[in-house]
Amino acid sequence: MKKIRIGLVGCGNMMSFHMNGVNKVEGLEVVAICDTNEANMAEVAKVLDNPFCTTDYREMVDKIDAILIALPHHLHFPCGMFFARHKKHILMEKPLCNTEEECLRLIKECEDNEVVLMCGYPVRYMPGILKLKEMVDSGEYGKIMQMSVWTEQLTTCTDQDWVGTSCLGGGQLFSHGCHYIDLLLWFCGNPVSGAHFGTNVGTPWMLKEGTSAVTMSFENGAIGYHGATWGARGTRMGYDFQIMMEKGLLEYDHQTGEVKVYDKTKLHKPGELDHSAGDYELICKYEGNDGKQTQYEMSHFVDCIVNKKKPFTDGLSALKGLRVIWELYNAENNHTLADLRGMGLSEE
Numbered sequence: 322m323k324k325i326r327i328g329l330v331g332c333g334n335m336m337s338f339h340m341n342g343v344n345k346v347e348g349l350e351v352v353a354i355c356d357t358n359e360a361n362m363a364e365v366a367k368v369l370d371n372p373f374c375t376t377d378y379r380e381m382v383d384k385i386d387a388i389l390i391a392l393p394h395h396l397h398f399p400c401g402m403f404f405a406r407h408k409k410h411i412l413m414e415k416p417l418c419n420t421e422e423e424c425l426r427l428i429k430e431c432e433d434n435e436v437v438l439m440c441g442y443p444v445r446y447m448p449g450i451l452k453l454k455e456m457v458d459s460g461e462y463g464k465i466m467q468m469s470v471w472t473e474q475l476t477t478c479t480d481q482d483w484v485g486t487s488c489l490g491g492g493q494l495f496s497h498g499c500h501y502i503d504l505l506l507w508f509c510g511n512p513v514s515g516a517h518f519g520t521n522v523g524t525p526w527m528l529k530e531g532t533s534a535v536t537m538s539f540e541n542g543a544i545g546y547h548g549a550t551w552g553a554r555g556t557r558m559g560y561d562f563q564i565m566m567e568k569g570l571l572e573y574d575h576q577t578g579e580v581k582v583y584d585k586t587k588l589h590k591p592g593e594l595d596h597s598a599g600d601y602e603l604i605c606k607y608e609g610n611d612g613k614q615t616q617y618e619m620s621h622f623v624d625c626i627v628n629k630k631k632p633f634t635d636g637l638s639a640l641k642g643l644r645v646i647w648e649l650y651n652a653e654n655n656h657t658l659a660d661l662r663g664m665g666l667s668e669e
């Protein structure tokens with residue numbers, strides 16, 4: 322089968338993670354790369370098979386079928402529009418674009434040109450997360466009472482870095498939390514209301530918040546929580562996903578790759594659980610969890626191109642999460658609760 326020829330734009334931090342994944346994907350060949358910073362481009366070129374290199378992404382357009390865009394956020398829209406107009410399938414790093422209008426225009430341009438538009442939300446495709454979703458959907462553990470997602474990391478920024486400027490398009494919640502709002506919506510369904518509190522304490526380089534706490538309620542009665550910081554000088558939670566269900570607590574710990582079920586009620590029946598392992602049951606453990614595991618999202622992108630499928634994280638689903646975030650920001654500014662009803666996009 323003919324391989325999909327992909328180009329990579331933006332050879333910075335995130336592209337280095339993609340380099341761990343991209344060579345593991347069948348049916349894909351990186352043929353061209355682009356960065357205005359030639360040193361960054363050379364680092365990416367090292368792990369590839371002699372790709373075409375350019376500082377101007379327009380020069381790669383005739384050589385590729387698809388493009389992975391990992392640029393500063395304000396450049397997602399112009400770069401995406403360029404490749405959509407040239408009928409190239411697009412895997413866009415999150416957040417899709419910086420405004421609702423840009424998202425809608427890019428989605429329409431991709432539809433008009435019949436190309437795949439997928440947002441890079443690798444968390445959605447990680448085996449540990451897929452396992453959690455399978456367990457929730459099985460019905461074995463009852464309904465979701467509450468889902469909590471913690472991300473605690475230290476993100477630094479120099480004076481030259483776009484992360485500390487308005488190019489970011491929002492704060493930590495918009496820039497990074499979009500992964501986890503997307504996840505909460507995927508697990509818990511349609512949101513009803515919510516609140517966000519952000520602070521800049523500990524991350525003075527950020528224009529908006531560097532630390533966030535979000536709480537949301539959902540139509541099915543579930544509550545969602547997301548606590549996140551870019552200012553963690555130390556962390557115990559790291560990246561942790563917990564779902565409190567009627568019949569136990571499900572957890573995916575991204576550091577260890579472990580999926581566990583905590584169920585203290587079983588302690589009343591001696592012998593059912595191995596107490597030496599604590600009061601939880603280890604369901605499975607995924608190895609190689611140190612990176613962002615982008616090979617899974619990339620495989621899905623290739624599958625969507627080859628088999629003309631709609632990506633799980635397509636443009637509209639990415640926009641849905643961003644709308645929730647923008648509404649949470651608006652409500653925070655107005656000291657009100659965010660009304661999150663009608664964000665389902667089912668009408669569009």
Ligand SMILES: NC(=O)c1ccc[n+]([C@@H]2O[C@H](COP(=O)([O-])OP(=O)(O)OC[C@H]3O[C@@H](n4cnc5c(N)ncnc54)[C@H](O)[C@@H]3O)[C@@H](O)[C@H]2O)c1
Nearest residue numbers: 331332333334335336355356357358361391392393414415
């Ligand atoms: N999925 C994830 O977990 C994750 C993690 C980090 C970053 N990201 C996303 O990846 C994207 C890039 O972020 P990053 O942290 O890699 O940023 P970065 O600053 O490290 O890299 C951006 C690169 O783009 C290059 N660049 C800037 N303007 C250019 C232009 N006009 N043409 C070509 N190259 C240009 C820069 O020289 C730089 O090498 C963002 O959308 C970010 O949100 C995703």
